[in-house]
Amino acid sequence: MSKHSITISVNGTDHSAEVDSRLLLVHFIRENLDLTGTHIGCDTTSCGACTVLINGRAVKSCTMFAVQANGAEVDTVEGMAEGGQLHPLQEGFWEKHGLQCGYCTPGMLMSAKHLLSKNPNPTEDEIRWGISGNLCRCTGYNKIVEAIQYAAEKLQQEEVAA
Amino acid sequence: MIPGEFDYHSPQTLAEAISLLVEHGDEAKILAGGQSLIPAMRFRLALPGTLIDINRIDGLSYLREENGHLLIGAMTRESALEESDIVQSKYHLLADAAAVIADPLVRNLATVGGNIAHSDPANDHPAVMLAYGATVMAAGPNGTRRIAIDDFFTDLFENSLEENEILTEIRIPTPAAGxxxxxxxxxxxxxxxxxxxxxxxxxxxxxxxxxxxxxxxxxxxxxxxxxxxxxxxxxxxxxxxxxxxxxxxxxxxxxxxxxxxxxxxxxxxxxxxxxxxxxxxxxxxxx
Amino acid sequence: MTVYHDPNKPRHVDDRVEVKHPVPEGASAKVETTEQIAVTTPPEVCGMGHRMKRKEDPRFIQGRGQYVDDVKLPGMLYMDIVRSPYAHAKILDIDASAALEMDGVLAVITGKDLEAHGLHWMPTLMSDTQMVLPTEKVVYYAQEVCAVIATDRYIAADAVENIFVDYDPLDAVVDPFKALEDETIVRTDKEVQTNRIWHWEVGDQAATDEVFANAKHVVKQYMHIPRIHVASIETCGMVANYNPATEKMQIYMTTQAPHAIRTVFALVTGLPEHKIQIISPDIGGGFGGKVPVYPGYVIGAVASLLLGKPVKWIEDRSENLQADSFARDYHLEAELAADENGKLVGLRVNGLADHGAADAAANPSKFPAGLFSICSGSYDIEATHVNFDAVYTTKPPGGVAYRCSFRVTEAVHMIERLTDMMAHDLGIDPAEYRMQNFIQPEQFPYKSATGWEYDSGNYPAALKKAMDMIGYDELRREQAEKRERGELMGIGISSFTEVVGAGPAKDYDILGIKMFDSAEIRIHPTGKAIARFGTKSQGQGHETTYAQIIAQELGIPANDIEVEEGDTDTAPYGLGTYASRSTPTAGAAAAMAARKIRAKAKKIAAHLLEASEEDLEWNVNQWQVKGSPDQAKTIQDIAFAAYTNHPDDLEAGLEATDYYNPPNLTFPFGSYICVVDVDKGTGEVHIRRFVAIDDCGNIINPLVVEGQVHGGLTMGLAPAMFEEIVYDEYGTCLTGTFADYLLPTAVESPKWETGHTITPSPHHPIGAKGVGESPTVGAPPAIANAVVDALWHLGVRHIDIPITPQKVWQALRDAGVSD
CATH class of the missing domain: 3.30.390.50 (CO dehydrogenase flavoprotein, C-terminal domain)
Known part of the structure; x- marks a missing residue:
C-alpha cells in the first residue's frame, strides 16, 4: 500500500501528514486533526453526516480518500464561526430549532452553506432538494428549512448593508 | 467499513495515466468521481490493487459546443451539467437527468464519464446517451478512437473500452430544429x-x-x-x-x-x- | 378466528393491580381544554411556555458535541466484529491464526473465550437470554461470531477478513407462522424445544364473543406491521476503559438508560456496581434502538478488562441495520364490531409477534406485548379481547421501540384502520363516525375494557381543530369532483390515543427495577443551579426543558441552570429516556424536587424577613410577605443565605432530590388529517397536505414540542411509505444499507402543518404528558387511511404499510385502473 505526503488546508490552516492511500478523508479530519464535528453515519454515501466543503463545494468526506484532497481547501463546521461570531446559518439553526440530536447538523450546515453560495435566495422547494443528500432523523426537516431561510435572508441583508 | 489496501497514483497527464493502465493491467482501476467505486471498495466488493486517480489531469472537465455537438469532458462533474446554461437551454433531456442523478452532494463529485464507464444499467446517463445517439471518445496507448454509444455497452458493468483505454469525452449531437x-x-x-x-x-x-x-x-x-x-x-x-x-x-x-x-x-x-x-x-x- | 397459541402452554394474563397512588400537590383533578399556552414567568426567567432557544445547541452547531466516536483515550484499541453470513448455521471451526499473526492485532475473542468467564450468554430486558458470542450455532444473519482487537480500526477491519469460520448451514426460520409448526427449532438451548415464546391475553373473551355474536356490523382485516429499524444517524458504539490499578470500569456508551445498563453489567459480569461507571455522552438519536445491551458492548468491555486498555467499538451502518434490535413485526388479525346504530361495541384481536432469535423487547416486565392492549384507542368500546403469541425466528432479536412507547403504534394503526373501514362500510364520513364513537370529554377519567384509566382527553376538540385547519369539507367536495373525472385523491384521518410515562411502580419495571425517575437539584450560593437526572436526552432538549420546569418552580433563570444527565457516577438513579417517559417522570421529579427546595427556601426567607412562614406567599422567584411584595427575598437571596445565614435549626445548603413514582400513566392524543393524490399510472402517492393537532397537556417549550412533532411525523411517514427490513427465504437481510433501507429526505417529507390543544394531565405536577412519540404513533394510519380513501370506491379495503408505489399499482391494476 502506498504512502503519500499530503498538505491540506483545513479551515484556513495547512496540515501536512504522511498518509496511507486508503485513509478516508473523514478519518483524516476526525482522527488526525481531531476535528470531530464532521460525523460518520453510513457506508454508502447516503446520509451526508460527513459533508465538508472542498474548494467551496459540498462533498461527502467518507467517499473520498485523504490523498485526493492533497492541496485542497477544506472547510468543516469548526471553521464556520468567525471571530466568535456565529455564521448566519449556525444562528438560523439555533433560532429556528433546526437541530435536535445534533449529529446530522454539521453536515447539514455545510450542505446549506454550499447551497446558499450557489443560490442566495432559494425557494422552499430548492432548499429541500438542496439538502436531499443529508439525512436527519430527528427534525422532520421543517425547521431545517426555516433555519436556512433565516440564514438566506440574513446573508442578503448583510450583503445589502455591505 | 474500511477499504482494502491499494497503491495510489495521480498522473498529471492522460499519457501518464494510460501508461499506468498498461503497466498495472486488470489490477488497476480508474478513480474518477469515486461515488460508486469508493463505496464498493469500503464494502470490499471492489479490491483494486492500484487506483489511478485521473482528477489531477488538466483538460478533462469541460462543456462546449463544437461542430454540431456538445462535447462533455469525461471528468465533468454532474453538478456542472446543472449549472451549465448550454445544457439547461438546449439539452433538455440531459438537464432532466442531471437533476435526478443520486443526490446533490454526490453530484458535486460524480462525473459524467464515470457514470457511463461504470456501465451500470441502473445509472442514468447510459439511457440518456443512448437516446441522444452520443459518441464516446476513448484514449489508449494507440491514440484516441470513437465508439458509438450503441456499441458501447456490452454486458452488466461491461463495455467496449479496452483494458488500457480511458473514456475521455462524450459527444452529444446538438438537437436540430423540431x-x-x-x-x-x-x-x-x-x-x-x-x-x-x-x-x-x-x-x-x-x-x-x-x-x-x-x-x-x-x-x-x-x-x-x-x-x-x-x-x-x-x-x-x-x-x-x-x-x-x-x-x-x-x-x-x-x-x-x-x-x-x-x-x-x-x-x-x-x-x-x-x-x-x-x-x-x-x-x-x-x- | 385463527388462534395461534397452543392451549396446553402456560399463559400470561394481564394482572395489573389497581392501586391509586397519591396525586401530587399542585396537580388539578379537573381539567379544561384550551389552546392558549400559559406563560407566567418573565422572559428573563424563561419558565414554562416560553419558546426558549435550546441551551444545548451552541456546542452542536459549532461541531463541539461529544459523541462516543469522538472519545479518544491514550493507548486506545479498536474492536471489529466477524459476523455470520448465514441466518442459521452450526459453527464448526473458527480459524483466527492468520489474523493473530498480523501486526497490530492483539486478540481475537470467541464464544469459547467468553464461556470461560461465563459471559457467552446474557439476559435480555425481557428476562430471555441472548448469545453474546456463539459457541455452538448462529441464529441470525450478521450475528456476532467473534471479535478482533487491534491497534487501529483499519487493521481491525483487515483482520476480520483474515478470520475463517467454517459453518454448517441449517434451515432458516423466516416465516413466523411456519415457526409455530416447530419443524426447525431456533433456540435449541432451551429446555423445551419449541419456537413459542409466550402467550398473553387481555380483556374478557366471553363478553367480547357475545358482543360480536350480537353485532350488526363487523369488519375484519389481517395486517402486518412490518419490521423496521430506528436507524439513528449515529450508530451504536462504546469505549470501554478498564483501569487495572483502580479496578474501575468506565464505559462511554450510546445508551438511553445508563443506570439500568450499569446494573445489568454488574449482574452479568460480576463486577461490583460501584466500580462501573457508564457515561452516556451526546447521543446522535436513540428512538429506542439504544436501550438494549448489544453483544458488542459486552465483548468490548470484556476486551478492555482482559487487556487492561481502553477499547473502542463503533458499529458501521450495515451492522447497525442488520444486527441491532428491530421494532414492530406484529401480525394482527383484527375484528371490530358495531351495533345497528353504528356504535362501536367490540374489538377482537389475534396477534403474532415475531421476536427473532430472542425476546429482546424493551417492555416493562409484566407486559410481553407492551401496552398493546390500549388498542381500543380513542373509542368507547364496551368489550375488547386480545390474544397474543410470540415466536422465535432466525432474525435479530427484538423488538424495541421505534419512537413508540411499547407497541402503541401497532395498536393505533390497527384500530384506526378498522374504524375507517367501518365508517366506509356504513357509508358515514370517517370524521363524523369518529366524532360519534369517541370517548366523550365528560367520560374522563375513562376506564377502558382492557383496564386502562385514561387520565384526560378531549378528542372532538382536536379533530374539529384539525378539520378546520385543513378545510375538511372543501376537500371532500374537491375529492368528489375529482372522482367524477377519474382522478384519485384521498383524505385520511387518525385520531389516536397514546399511553406514556411508565410508570406507576406497582405495575411497571424493567428486570425488576421499578420505572420511577429522578431529579436532583442543587442551588449554588450565588443562586445558580445544577440539576441532574436519571434520564438521558438523545436530542429531546432536556437541557432546556428541564431547566424551564425548574425556572417555573423556583424563578431561577433557565439559563442559570446547568442540566446534566448520563453519568452514573453523578446522576441520580433513573430508568432512562424512551417511551416518551422523560417529561411524565423525570420532568415531574424536577418539579417535585424544586418544590422541596421552595419549601426549604420558605423557612430561610421567613428567617431573613423575620416573618412567620404562614405570612409568606410565593411570587415567580421570591417569597414575599402577603400583601407587601416589597418585603421579599428572591431565590437568589435565599440561596446565598442557605450557605451564609441560615437559621440555626436548619441544615445548610439548598438542594433536593426526588424519585417520582407517577400515580398513573399519561394519555396524550391528537387528530391528524392527511391529503394524498395517487398516480394511476405509477402507483405513486403524493402527500399534498398533512395537518397534525397534538394534545400533550401543558407545554413546556412550544419550539421544542413543534420540533418533536415534526420529527415524529417524518418517523411516522417512514414506515408508512418507505422503510421495512426485508429478508429473503434464507434469512439474509436485504436491507442492510441506506441504499435499500429508505430514510425519507427533505424531499419526501412534506411540509408538516401543526397545531395543538391543551388538556392537562390531572395527576402530573405540571400537567404535562409527553409528546415525542405521539406523531410516530398517529401518522401511519392517517397516511394509510388517505390512500385507501382514494381507492375505496375501486374496492380497495386495505393496503399494508409500507405503502410503496408497487403495492398501490397492484391495487389499481386489480381494480382494472390504469393510465
Missing amino acids: TGGAYLKLERKVGDYAISAAAVQLTMSGGTCTAARIGLTNVSPVPMRAKNAEQALVGQTLTDDVIEAAGQAAAAECDPSQDLRGSVAYKRDLTRVMVKRTIRKAMERAN
Whole structure:
C-alpha cells in the first residue's frame, strides 16, 4: 500500500501528514486533526453526516480518500464561526430549532452553506432538494428549512448593508 | 467499513495515466468521481490493487459546443451539467437527468464519464446517451478512437473500452430544429436508482415523428434502447394510441429483474407508463 | 378466528393491580381544554411556555458535541466484529491464526473465550437470554461470531477478513407462522424445544364473543406491521476503559438508560456496581434502538478488562441495520364490531409477534406485548379481547421501540384502520363516525375494557381543530369532483390515543427495577443551579426543558441552570429516556424536587424577613410577605443565605432530590388529517397536505414540542411509505444499507402543518404528558387511511404499510385502473 505526503488546508490552516492511500478523508479530519464535528453515519454515501466543503463545494468526506484532497481547501463546521461570531446559518439553526440530536447538523450546515453560495435566495422547494443528500432523523426537516431561510435572508441583508 | 489496501497514483497527464493502465493491467482501476467505486471498495466488493486517480489531469472537465455537438469532458462533474446554461437551454433531456442523478452532494463529485464507464444499467446517463445517439471518445496507448454509444455497452458493468483505454469525452449531437427530449425517472426516494426511467429524444415535423430514440434505465441487465417503441413512433402522428403502442412495445422489450424496487410485472408496466409520459414531454419540447 | 397459541402452554394474563397512588400537590383533578399556552414567568426567567432557544445547541452547531466516536483515550484499541453470513448455521471451526499473526492485532475473542468467564450468554430486558458470542450455532444473519482487537480500526477491519469460520448451514426460520409448526427449532438451548415464546391475553373473551355474536356490523382485516429499524444517524458504539490499578470500569456508551445498563453489567459480569461507571455522552438519536445491551458492548468491555486498555467499538451502518434490535413485526388479525346504530361495541384481536432469535423487547416486565392492549384507542368500546403469541425466528432479536412507547403504534394503526373501514362500510364520513364513537370529554377519567384509566382527553376538540385547519369539507367536495373525472385523491384521518410515562411502580419495571425517575437539584450560593437526572436526552432538549420546569418552580433563570444527565457516577438513579417517559417522570421529579427546595427556601426567607412562614406567599422567584411584595427575598437571596445565614435549626445548603413514582400513566392524543393524490399510472402517492393537532397537556417549550412533532411525523411517514427490513427465504437481510433501507429526505417529507390543544394531565405536577412519540404513533394510519380513501370506491379495503408505489399499482391494476 502506498504512502503519500499530503498538505491540506483545513479551515484556513495547512496540515501536512504522511498518509496511507486508503485513509478516508473523514478519518483524516476526525482522527488526525481531531476535528470531530464532521460525523460518520453510513457506508454508502447516503446520509451526508460527513459533508465538508472542498474548494467551496459540498462533498461527502467518507467517499473520498485523504490523498485526493492533497492541496485542497477544506472547510468543516469548526471553521464556520468567525471571530466568535456565529455564521448566519449556525444562528438560523439555533433560532429556528433546526437541530435536535445534533449529529446530522454539521453536515447539514455545510450542505446549506454550499447551497446558499450557489443560490442566495432559494425557494422552499430548492432548499429541500438542496439538502436531499443529508439525512436527519430527528427534525422532520421543517425547521431545517426555516433555519436556512433565516440564514438566506440574513446573508442578503448583510450583503445589502455591505 | 474500511477499504482494502491499494497503491495510489495521480498522473498529471492522460499519457501518464494510460501508461499506468498498461503497466498495472486488470489490477488497476480508474478513480474518477469515486461515488460508486469508493463505496464498493469500503464494502470490499471492489479490491483494486492500484487506483489511478485521473482528477489531477488538466483538460478533462469541460462543456462546449463544437461542430454540431456538445462535447462533455469525461471528468465533468454532474453538478456542472446543472449549472451549465448550454445544457439547461438546449439539452433538455440531459438537464432532466442531471437533476435526478443520486443526490446533490454526490453530484458535486460524480462525473459524467464515470457514470457511463461504470456501465451500470441502473445509472442514468447510459439511457440518456443512448437516446441522444452520443459518441464516446476513448484514449489508449494507440491514440484516441470513437465508439458509438450503441456499441458501447456490452454486458452488466461491461463495455467496449479496452483494458488500457480511458473514456475521455462524450459527444452529444446538438438537437436540430423540431427535436425535443426528456428524461423521467421514478425512484423510491432521492438518491435511489430508478425503479424505471425513460430517456426520449424525438424529432417532429408537421405533426409527424420523423426520428425517435428511447433509452431505458434499470430495466435490463445491459443499458438498452427501446427500439420497438422507437419504431412505433417513427413516421406516425403521435396520437394517444400511437404513444400507448410505443409504451407497450417498451414494456415488452425491456428485461427487468425482480428486486426490492418491484416485481417484473410492475417494472414492465411502469416502463410503459414512463415511456408514454416521457414521449409526451419530449413532444411538447419538440414543438 | 385463527388462534395461534397452543392451549396446553402456560399463559400470561394481564394482572395489573389497581392501586391509586397519591396525586401530587399542585396537580388539578379537573381539567379544561384550551389552546392558549400559559406563560407566567418573565422572559428573563424563561419558565414554562416560553419558546426558549435550546441551551444545548451552541456546542452542536459549532461541531463541539461529544459523541462516543469522538472519545479518544491514550493507548486506545479498536474492536471489529466477524459476523455470520448465514441466518442459521452450526459453527464448526473458527480459524483466527492468520489474523493473530498480523501486526497490530492483539486478540481475537470467541464464544469459547467468553464461556470461560461465563459471559457467552446474557439476559435480555425481557428476562430471555441472548448469545453474546456463539459457541455452538448462529441464529441470525450478521450475528456476532467473534471479535478482533487491534491497534487501529483499519487493521481491525483487515483482520476480520483474515478470520475463517467454517459453518454448517441449517434451515432458516423466516416465516413466523411456519415457526409455530416447530419443524426447525431456533433456540435449541432451551429446555423445551419449541419456537413459542409466550402467550398473553387481555380483556374478557366471553363478553367480547357475545358482543360480536350480537353485532350488526363487523369488519375484519389481517395486517402486518412490518419490521423496521430506528436507524439513528449515529450508530451504536462504546469505549470501554478498564483501569487495572483502580479496578474501575468506565464505559462511554450510546445508551438511553445508563443506570439500568450499569446494573445489568454488574449482574452479568460480576463486577461490583460501584466500580462501573457508564457515561452516556451526546447521543446522535436513540428512538429506542439504544436501550438494549448489544453483544458488542459486552465483548468490548470484556476486551478492555482482559487487556487492561481502553477499547473502542463503533458499529458501521450495515451492522447497525442488520444486527441491532428491530421494532414492530406484529401480525394482527383484527375484528371490530358495531351495533345497528353504528356504535362501536367490540374489538377482537389475534396477534403474532415475531421476536427473532430472542425476546429482546424493551417492555416493562409484566407486559410481553407492551401496552398493546390500549388498542381500543380513542373509542368507547364496551368489550375488547386480545390474544397474543410470540415466536422465535432466525432474525435479530427484538423488538424495541421505534419512537413508540411499547407497541402503541401497532395498536393505533390497527384500530384506526378498522374504524375507517367501518365508517366506509356504513357509508358515514370517517370524521363524523369518529366524532360519534369517541370517548366523550365528560367520560374522563375513562376506564377502558382492557383496564386502562385514561387520565384526560378531549378528542372532538382536536379533530374539529384539525378539520378546520385543513378545510375538511372543501376537500371532500374537491375529492368528489375529482372522482367524477377519474382522478384519485384521498383524505385520511387518525385520531389516536397514546399511553406514556411508565410508570406507576406497582405495575411497571424493567428486570425488576421499578420505572420511577429522578431529579436532583442543587442551588449554588450565588443562586445558580445544577440539576441532574436519571434520564438521558438523545436530542429531546432536556437541557432546556428541564431547566424551564425548574425556572417555573423556583424563578431561577433557565439559563442559570446547568442540566446534566448520563453519568452514573453523578446522576441520580433513573430508568432512562424512551417511551416518551422523560417529561411524565423525570420532568415531574424536577418539579417535585424544586418544590422541596421552595419549601426549604420558605423557612430561610421567613428567617431573613423575620416573618412567620404562614405570612409568606410565593411570587415567580421570591417569597414575599402577603400583601407587601416589597418585603421579599428572591431565590437568589435565599440561596446565598442557605450557605451564609441560615437559621440555626436548619441544615445548610439548598438542594433536593426526588424519585417520582407517577400515580398513573399519561394519555396524550391528537387528530391528524392527511391529503394524498395517487398516480394511476405509477402507483405513486403524493402527500399534498398533512395537518397534525397534538394534545400533550401543558407545554413546556412550544419550539421544542413543534420540533418533536415534526420529527415524529417524518418517523411516522417512514414506515408508512418507505422503510421495512426485508429478508429473503434464507434469512439474509436485504436491507442492510441506506441504499435499500429508505430514510425519507427533505424531499419526501412534506411540509408538516401543526397545531395543538391543551388538556392537562390531572395527576402530573405540571400537567404535562409527553409528546415525542405521539406523531410516530398517529401518522401511519392517517397516511394509510388517505390512500385507501382514494381507492375505496375501486374496492380497495386495505393496503399494508409500507405503502410503496408497487403495492398501490397492484391495487389499481386489480381494480382494472390504469393510465
